[in-house]
């Protein structure tokens with residue numbers, strides 16, 4: 353072999369070493385071939401431009417063979433998901449309108465608020481007597497093409513209105529029960545083995561005198577456990593959150609309360625996070641310094657509450673919170689888009705196996721990475737950093753589960769079945785119950801590979 357080709361071969365060998373893919377089994381080789389043939393069929397129906405215009409094909413893509421195969425694929429754990437963003441508008445409205453005790457009112461910064469409070473409101477049933485109003489509400493409860501243009505901050509404001517509309521109704525136990533049941537059913541139908549969802553246990557109008565919301569968390573825990581007792585191959589837990597935009601005093605108080613809730617419900621309250629629009633975060637207030645102090649004090653008394661921070665969900669700013677996330681010892685990073693600018697943090701992420709919770713469709717819609725083909729998570733994956741795939745707030749984007757995200761990256765990232773398997777295994781390693789989820793997932797993966805390898809093309 354000539355010197356040039358030898359050098360070229362060495363470069364290729366070194367390059368794929370970092371990714372450290374498992375050697376595929378004979379059946380996986382065959383399954384991968386079948387999947388790539390189905391991908392070719394899909395490409396005759398949908399172009400790259402169609403994939404980049406999410407809204408144009410979001411619903412029709414569900415009928416394709418490729419989508420149905422990815423729906424069937426056992427996906428391990430979904431690590432990044434927000435309570436309140438799990439179900440699309442049509443499902444949310446069907447839950448709300450079947451409850452005679454739900455009322456609707458309008459306030460200045462948000463046109464429609466659903467709640468069980470009657471004051472200054474009209475009943476939802478009465479409001480829906482005019483069929484046009486149903487269309488209005490479906491529009492309020494989802495983002496769409498028109499609302500997702502422009503800079504991320506513009507997309508965020510319409511996106512946050514969805515959460516503001518439903519927050520009060522969703523914290524009502526009657527609604528919460530139906531909401532969790534239906535949302536988990538959607539993930540279960542997507543062959544997801546575990547969901548670790550973010551949840552804000554405090555009311556937006558919280559006051560100084562509000563007690564610890566331990567009864568609400570106990571209720572939520574029971575609802576989640578009931579789903580598992582009916583579906584033993586599915587488990588869940590909650591990462592409790594306060595929000596970046598709150599005052600520093602409020603953030604600190606709620607962080608302390610979340611640490612207490614972790615102590616009360618250690619198996620169910622999986623950890624702590626502080627999401628919110630990162631570009632508006634007030635870096636100068638040193639909130640994370642105080643959170644670090646709370647965390648260290650809790651550890652000294654034996655309360656190890658893991659931290660799973662949203663960080664690096666920015667484009668034009670340097671992203672100070674990525675440093676906070678690493679310095680505070682976050683076990684996983686929500687999004688991590690701006691990590692691409694921080695080689696040292698990427699080295700740490702690889703060495704310490706810090707999981708990246710990537711949400712490609714959310715990033716596309718909110719304007720952080722409009723073209724998933726150049727999503728930084730693809731670069732992280734090939735560097736051997738544990739990348740995982742989640743759907744963040746699929747309901748707000750008009751779908752449920754996480755299959756859309758897998759189809760989009762499979763079509764746009766130039767990856768094969770072994771890369772997909774690697775990211776699923778990353779999700780299992782990165783979740784809080786890896787042994788249990790792996791035990792359930794392994795048999796399902798084998799079954800899926802046999803099914804795929806034997807498919808007639």
Ligand SMILES: [Zn+2]
Nearest residue numbers: 627662686744
């Ligand atoms: Zn998120």
